């Protein structure tokens with residue numbers, strides 16, 4: 166979407182998973198530069214070989230993998246690399262602060278998914294099961310097995326914990342611009 170909307174932009178896509186990077190390269194080709202990196206590991210931003218400040222950093226359903234220390238580092242690293250006025254946009258599943266609201270938010274999200282018939286589609290586990298049976302993906306899956314893939318360590322972090330970390334990292338404004346259930350789009354402006 167970004168490549169289509171910003172044909173003159175340089176788009177760098179980052180993930181730690183060789184299979185997903187391989188699928189991205191096969192589908193999007195040269196419109197995007199793909200980089201394998203473990204986001205949040207000290208020095209991870211160096212792997213991106215950026216030669217100028219960033220206009221935007223965009224993520225979907227990935228940053229909830231990061232534990233608090235790694236997330237703090239990532240928000241600081243990105244605040245340092247974004248130009249003044251640049252944005253971080255994160256679409257992610259983030260917990261509510263109050264335990265009771267977590268349950269309600271989950272129920273609201275589930276009912277919306279049912280109304281949109283999203284549950285009738287392949288889910289995460291069945292997608293992976295199907296990928297493992299596809300001979301065309303065997304080499305990428307072997308590569309994947311040789312990598313230290315990220316564990317999901319930040320699912321307990323709430324929306325307000327993310328906003329606090331963003332402000333402490335140096336973002337001037339941070340807040341949700343869209344929310345449904347526990348799905349949020351958070352924008353932070355440098």
Ligand SMILES: C[S@@+](CC[C@H](N)C(=O)[O-])C[C@H]1O[C@@H](n2cnc3c(N)ncnc32)[C@H](O)[C@@H]1O
Pocket residue numbers: 179180181182185202203204205224225226227228230231315
């Ligand atoms: C649910 S998938 C989302 C993939 C993609 N962002 C999208 O929206 O379609 C989560 C992705 O986050 C990646 N990921 C999680 N933690 C990561 C980390 N620390 N470094 C790099 N990639 C990470 C996983 O490898 C996985 O591809």
